[in-house]
Amino acid sequence: MTDHSVSSDKVLDIDEISKVLAQMIASKMELDIDTIKADSNLKELGLDSLDTFDLIFNAEDYFKIKVPNDQININTLQDVTALVHRLIVAQKQ
Amino acid sequence: MTDSLQRKRVVITGLSVVSPLGNNIADLIQQVFGGVSGIKLLDAPFVDQLDxxxxxxxxxxxxxxxxxxxxxxxxxxxxxxxxxxxxxxKNAGLILDDAVKPRMGIYLGTGMGGANSLEEGYVRLYRDGASRLKPFTVLMSMNNAAASAIALEHQITGPNQTFSTACSSSAVAIGEAARLIRHGYADVMLAGGTEALLTYGSIKAWEALRTLAEEDVDDLGASCKPFSANRTGLVLGEGAAMLLLESFEHAEARGATIYAEIVGYGTANDSNHITQPSVNGQASTMQAALADAGLSPNDIQYINAHGTGTQLNDITETNAVKKVFNGHAYKLSMSSTKSMHGHLMGAAGALETIITTLAVNTNMLPPTINLIRPDTECDLDYVPNVSKTLPNLEYAMSNSFAFGGTGATLILKKVK
Structure with a gap:
């Protein structure tokens, strides 16, 4: 996946974050992006726990954030999106 | 389980390769018996930085x-x-049903395991200044990753172990797997080796050992010259080689095609020097295999040599063969197919066991190519440059020796 650095003064909105994450999942799991919805369950999309770690790793790289170990209890795309958004916002403050 | 005194016969019913001489057995046969070299200019972005x-x-x-x-x-x-x-x-035509899977295992050899993944991680950390690594780094780098992936793919639940004895790793894996079947601990084993160490760091480490062959500027493919007076060293290779072993009864019951039988396996450590082989150590390995097979030295007609193309190995192995076989050393044939496929390290023993199996199966002896200037100290029949037929070929041996001293010899028999 191409690494688009996030502009330092712009906070991406939830939809944009969700779109980037959906793209990552689609590329990793070789899925049609249209099949990935905000409330899609990651397990149902075929991601096991290691795949989820890998997704978080890629998200950390892309969004320039660091996800603490105690915050990786996520089940859906929505969960990841909210987590990433929260960390980006926290970083800007 | 059988008593250890009631040895089961162990046969080879499946073969496959990913190798510098092709990724299927038909291509391998054509190239290895045709004397074709798989040695070329390395296709890698860092090639200009290599000696x-x-x-x-x-x-x-x-x-x-x-x-x-x-x-x-x-x-x-x-x-x-x-x-x-x-x-x-697939090659063995084996159906993995619920009766087979618990009685089937995997023994694999590898020297450096996931060298690419480990090096990629180091590059990220030390060169690029990253502070963390990909979540799969451990799982991709660990030496038993390949054997684990195979078990998961096929849902094979029998013994699963990885052997790492440098260049003899996969010969050891095959020998130990044969022992499992022989003594009733498994009916079927996947046994082989894999190695993918053509990374910048690994090649630099090998360069430092000063054992790599110089490029033959007239013909890069002719750079590895085992047993030749102008040999300059080994050529690094990569690939994987896998054999499917079964008890003779198991193979016979399902009507499998049998390529050859493994009748002997011997292993010994020369405890001489971390890199230098010894005549006694290599001879002990071959003698252990002969004793295991209950054969006399005179029974062996062909040896697939370890034959790395280094000054020291080729003389030592020649002298070890003379020590074991005495006068018969001058009657048997011995070739180094590394002259064509290079040194696959942890996969070398398995690839060469497959080639030896094909020799026994087809009555053809593969050549040692690039043997233009014989070395006076290497004076056996090395099947120079072109393959030859041996219609009554019944017993053949494959030698693997290694840095660290662990040698392994396998003896194969034609199944009529």
Whole structure:
């Protein structure tokens, strides 16, 4: 996946974050992006726990954030999106 | 389980390779008996930074065989091993039903395991200044990753172990797997090896040992010259080689085609020097295999030599063969197929056991190519440059020796 650095003064909105994450999942799991919805369950999309770690790793790289170990209890795309958004916002403050 | 005194016969019923001489047995036969070299200019972005720019690469693209999700979690060494496991099972015509899976295991050899993944991690950390590594780094780098991936793919639940004795790793894996079947601990074993160490760091480490062959400027493919007076060293190679072993009864009951029987396995450590081989150590290994097979030295007609192409190995191995076989050393034939496929390290023993199996099966002896200037100290029949036929070939031996001193010899018999 191409690494688009996030502009330092712009906070991406939830939809944009969700779109980037959906793209990552689609590329990793070789899925049609249209099949990935905000409330899609990651397990149902075929991601096991290691795949989820890998997704978080890629998200950390892309969004320039660091996800603490105690915050990786996520089940859906929505969960990841909210987590990433929260960390980006926290970083800007 | 049988008493250890009631030895079961162990036969080879499946073969597969990813190698510098092709990724299927038909191509391997054509090239190895045709005297074709798989040694070329290394195709890698860092080639200009190397002193030794040649290698025996396998043309293997994981995307041709696996989903991105599968191959992106596996090191190149595991990708090649997994592919050969699938092909070996197909080649054997074995159906993996619920009766077979618990009685089937995997013994694999590898020298450096997931060298690519480990090096990629180091590059990220030390060169690029990253502070963390990909979540799969441990799982891709660990030496048993390939054997684990194979078990998962086929749901094989029998013994699963990885052997790492440098260049003899996969010969040890095959010998130990044969012992399991022989003594009733398994009916079927996938046994082989894999190695993917053509990374910048690994090649630099090998360069420092000063054992790599100089490029033959007139013909890069002729750079590895085992037993020749002008030999300058070994050529690094990569690939995977897998054999499917079964008890004779198991193979016979399902009407399998049998390529050859493994009748002897011997291993010994020369405890001489970390890199230098010894005549006594190599001789002990061959003698252990002969004793295991209950054969006399005069029974052996062909030896697939370890034959690295280094000054020291080729003289030592020649002298060890003379020590074991006495006058018969001058009657048997011995060739180094590393002259064509390079040194596959942890996969070398398995690839050469497959080639020896094909020799026994087809009555053809593969050549030692590039043997133009015989060395007066290497005075046996090395099947120079062109293959030859041996219609009554019944017993053949494959030698593997290693840095660290662990040698392994396998003896194969034609099944009529």
């Amino acid at each position: 030794c720019k040649i290698a025996a690469q396998a043309q293997f693209n994981p995307a041709d065989h696996f989903s991105k999700h599968t191959y992106s979690m596996l090191d190149r060494a595991s990708q090649m091993a997994l592919y050969t496991s699938i092909e070996a099972i």
